[in-house]
Amino acid sequence: MDITPQQTLISAANAGYMSGFGNGFETEALPGALPVGRNSPQRCAYGLYAEQLSGSPFTAPRASNARSWLYRIRPTVAHIGRFAPRDAGLWRSAPCAEETGLPIQPLRWDPLPIPDTGETFLTGMRTITTCGDVAGQTGMAASIALVTRSMVDETFWNSDAEMLVIPQQGRLRFRTEFGVIEVAPGEVAVLPRGVKFRVELIHEQPARAYVCENYGGAFTLPERGPIGANCLANQRDFLSPVAAYEDVERPQLVVVKWGGQLWQAEIGHSPLDVVAWHGNYAPHKYDLSRFSPVGPLLFDHADPSIFTVMTAPSETPGTANIDFVLFPERWMVAENTFRPPWYHMNLMSEFMGLILGQYDAKPQGFVPGGFSLHNCMLPHGPDAEAFEKASTVELAPHKLANTMAFMLETRLPQRVTAYAAGVAQRQPDYEACWSGLVKKFDPTRR
Numbered sequence: 001m002d003i004t005p006q007q008t009l010i011s012a013a014n015a016g017y018m019s020g021f022g023n024g025f026e027t028e029a030l031p032g033a034l035p036v037g038r039n040s041p042q043r044c045a046y047g048l049y050a051e052q053l054s055g056s057p058f059t060a061p062r063a064s065n066a067r068s069w070l071y072r073i074r075p076t077v078a079h080i081g082r083f084a085p086r087d088a089g090l091w092r093s094a095p096c097a098e099e100t101g102l103p104i105q106p107l108r109w110d111p112l113p114i115p116d117t118g119e120t121f122l123t124g125m126r127t128i129t130t131c132g133d134v135a136g137q138t139g140m141a142a143s144i145a146l147v148t149r150s151m152v153d154e155t156f157w158n159s160d161a162e163m164l165v166i167p168q169q170g171r172l173r174f175r176t177e178f179g180v181i182e183v184a185p186g187e188v189a190v191l192p193r194g195v196k197f198r199v200e201l202i203h204e205q206p207a208r209a210y211v212c213e214n215y216g217g218a219f220t221l222p223e224r225g226p227i228g229a230n231c232l233a234n235q236r237d238f239l240s241p242v243a244a245y246e247d248v249e250r251p252q253l254v255v256v257k258w259g260g261q262l263w264q265a266e267i268g269h270s271p272l273d274v275v276a277w278h279g280n281y282a283p284h285k286y287d288l289s290r291f292s293p294v295g296p297l298l299f300d301h302a303d304p305s306i307f308t309v310m311t312a313p314s315e316t317p318g319t320a321n322i323d324f325v326l327f328p329e330r331w332m333v334a335e336n337t338f339r340p341p342w343y344h345m346n347l348m349s350e351f352m353g354l355i356l357g358q359y360d361a362k363p364q365g366f367v368p369g370g371f372s373l374h375n376c377m378l379p380h381g382p383d384a385e386a387f388e389k390a391s392t393v394e395l396a397p398h399k400l401a402n403t404m405a406f407m408l409e410t411r412l413p414q415r416v417t418a419y420a421a422g423v424a425q426r427q428p429d430y431e432a433c434w435s436g437l438v439k440k441f442d443p444t445r446r
């Protein structure tokens with residue numbers, strides 16, 4: 001693990017992970033820093049302050065109750081000065097009813113280019129869609145982060161949302177108050193609401209990442225139903241970091257997203273000062289290649305919900321605020337079946353991205369780093385080329401290799417930002433991909 005010259009990392013254990021989704025972890029960077037058998041001793045070891053971070057109401061049912069205890073050099077109240085508003089650039093939050101002039105239609109974009117300017121994870125955020133309302137703790141935003149430089153002497157927390165980061169190019173290091181997480185394309189990181197972090201590039205290679213802000217209840221693993229205890233995303237493959245802290249005294253910027261706006265304050269020390277922590281509210285990462293897909297073994301195309309990696313439920317059973325769905329490498333074996341996605345319209349609103357390779361329903365035009373939006377009750381499905389091929393090909397077992405697409409599916413219609421509507425990478429003629437679907441009907445031929 002690299003230590004940038006600006007950092008003064010005191011603890012040695014800064015690149016380790018602990019396994020398990022939502023486990024009750026405990027980890028300490030100095031021996032004996034964690035109190036034993038209690039949370040709030042009269043005096044903590046090493047002169048640390050005890051602080052609780054609650055990701056759910058105290059009274060939430062056990063299955064969704066999330067909190068951690070942090071033992072830190074200074075409590076968070078000592079990490080904030082007087083906050084002043086900060087320009088959010090192209091970062092937007094719901095409700096965001098910008099005038100776009102776009103008619104309703106499926107939309108698709110080419111990858112946004114990595115800029116020449118120095119952009120951090122915060123300044124490089126470009127929001128594409130929003131839905132719901134941050135103040136109502138419902139809905140989400142889909143953004144692309146274009147990162148060309150590391151954050152230095154700057155930390156951030158998001159009071160509005162849990163953040164799911166899906167790198168597509170370049171690697172990212174999240175120095176969080178819980179420890180260090182590194183992710184590469186093919187992996188994802190989840191930063192729970194309120195967790196402080198700084199984002200660095202690895203070897204200063206620029207990065208492009210899809211970012212989902214979940215304004216609602218936290219992502220969890222989907223129920224497995226008849227699938228049983230194994231396959232899909234397995235608990236043990238989710239990794240949370242071991243404790244690592246900075247004892248740094250120099251000017252720092254603290255940036256907070258709160259109420260759909262950015263705020264910043266200057267302080268004199270690093271807020272990433274947690275020496276030990278325990279609990280089940282913590283950032284984590286997941287390697288998408290660990291997802292074990294389950295699908296139709298004989299005929300037909302199952303609903304894409306079989307590929308749900310994580311789900312953020314709403315109050316209505318089975319109606320997710322967000323489903324994070326992966327279309328991974330897999331064998332296609334169904335007999336006498338049109339194997340790609342069927343044509344359909346849907347209550348849910350679908351934002352899709354492509355991490356690598358090619359997506360079977362859209363062999364052309366949907367390229368790695370690109371994204372599409374199939375909104376509530378708007379038609380979509382395979383393009384004409386995919387239809388032609390899939391309805392004439394000889395059906396042998398076939399491996400869909402070199403492919404990794406994902407979908408953020410939300411119950412709420414997504415609104416496109418003015419930036420995304422106007423950006424040069426929006427494909428003005430996306431719907432033309434279906435224009436070759438000509439009438440084949442012939443009542444005299446079965």
Ligand SMILES: O=C(O)Cc1cc(O)ccc1O
Nearest residue numbers: 303304341342350361374380
């Ligand atoms: O390609 C898409 O748009 C996503 C999608 C995948 C699938 O397997 C079924 C329906 C669907 O919309």
Ligand SMILES: [Fe+2]
Nearest residue numbers: 344346350374
């Ligand atoms: Fe769909």
